[in-house]
Amino acid sequence: MAGLESVIQHLHGLGWAHNDLIPANILVSEAGQPVLIDFGGCQKFGERLKYIRGTKDWIEGKIEDYTTSEAQHDIFALGKIKDWLDTSNPQV
Template sequence: GRIAGIALQKYDIILQYRFDDDPRAFDVTACMSGIRAGIEQLHSLGLAHNDLNPLNIAMDQDDQPIILDFGSCRKFGEALLSGGTPGWIDEDYSTSARHHDESALRKLDRWLSNIQSERMSEAEQTG
């Protein structure tokens, strides 16, 4: 009756680097929908991720997002040992809260939309 090990699936692509070597089209709306669904599930359990950023999201072969790194995930109101990645937080914080994830979702959406616009612009210039 004890756990001797755990096996986790390995993902080769992290959202931060998805666009560097992969020329495939990318559906920002579908990606954000998947990320939001994962965060909404956490929130429904009374938990906040508290460190949502492109380095903490993997992409599977079908470009479905998988949220990673739950080291800062805590119940709403609980103290954090660390929280947030500079550039992806609005303020320094030491307590877990839903609005940390909501702010990060807005930043991710803007970041992805900007990348998408840049890629479309580059395609128009070369095509």
């Protein structure tokens, strides 16, 4: 999660949001590092989302209200991914 959070912080530092952060858009390199893919919904903060408007069940609120590129979209999705990983991989 730390590596993924770092990637998102870098993207946000450039003024962009991914806007469709879901497990299927994260690959893992041979070194175990996250590799973010599918930048079809990636846009500068405040821009109107055009073609990609998040993925149902991975966004906060309703998809029809998900219209503007925002850092909060990625931050919310990071929390969902962390929860998903915690429940998908119980400690032995």
